[in-house]
């Protein structure tokens with residue numbers, strides 16, 4: 001079992017000159033066997049949260065519970081968790097065999113042959129058997145990261161904690177290791193908390209994502225939920241690549257008024273934003289923008305600034321008034337810088353946020369797939 005609960009978790013660093021609230025009242029539950037990705041921009045408190053869970057930082061207030069047992073003040077080795085770091089933290093003078101087995105040697109009373117057997121099993125699982133007698137300096141980055149994973153796996157912990165474990169690897173290897181870690185986590189069924197600032201890792205790896213900003217939880221949900229039903233403008237802009245486009249608009253009866261266009265809204269949308277303030281931010285994802293004939297309702301005339309062909313898709317950077325925004329269109333579409341086109345922001349795909357609070361007042365309409373993927 002390994003259900004992990006953070007209750008009102010706060011971590012303040014007192015530097016002598018000022019106080020930095022790195023983790024601000026975090027409430028998160030990760031059920032046994034679940035894979036949670038903690039994601040957010042640099043400095044949002046991801047690593048500090050993970051280090052508090054591991055016992056490497058003292059907690060200012062709040063609680064950490066593992067299967068309803070309070071572990072907030074236990075020493076790291078008393079927590080039954082294994083951590084994998086970005087910089088691998090391997091012992092340079094030890095062979096791979098010793099690096100992998102070292103944790104068992106110091107924390108268990110297993111004899112040498114039992115440890116050797118477990119090391120061999122772990123190395124086989126990670127396909128690094130032939131590296132067991134090498135030193136870390138003789139290994140590539142990807143191989144070192146596998147050894148670091150081996151060191152965590154061999155302990156058969158209740159919880160895996162991973163802090164940007166792939167960020168030192170090149171893009172191709174990162175993609176491969178991403179899949180391997182997911183597979184390993186599923187096979188082992190161990191509760192895992194994975195820290196990253198990379199929203200692609202967040203979208204692809206976790207059962208759930210916790211999006212943090214300024215130490216505060218912005219949203220906890222499945223990747224699809226955070227993508228299609230962002231709770232606020234921050235999550236909407238952080239999750240998704242290229243990012244969601246935003247336009248400042250003013251509500252005026254049945255229309256939204258932007259400085260460069262007017263957008264008619266249906267009665268359903270009028271009702272949805274009935275209680276919201278007059279200043280709204282309209283959001284639309286690049287893939288939902290369509291290039292259309294001028295006679296389509298709400299078509300907006302716009303100029304193509306740059307076209308970035310990606311193969312199957314092209315990213316098109318467009319301008320309207322002072323705003324620049326991005327559309328992603330079929331790679332077969334012929335567009336060039338300077339073209340003037342009409343685009344549509346389909347109403348069922350637009351998001352509306354209260355400009356002042358950032359809270360979502362209307363999200364895009366989604367399919368049943370997204371609804372059924374929502375966190376219970």
Ligand code: ATP
Nearest residue numbers: 013015020022041042043044045046047048049197
């Ligand atoms: P990154 O992605 O850059 O690693 P992060 O989201 O993991 O960022 P943290 O490292 O948790 O962020 O830092 C959160 C905040 O706490 C930052 O403002 C950071 O400067 C501050 N902080 C972290 N560790 C300490 C410390 N030991 N002393 C003082 N401030 C700290």
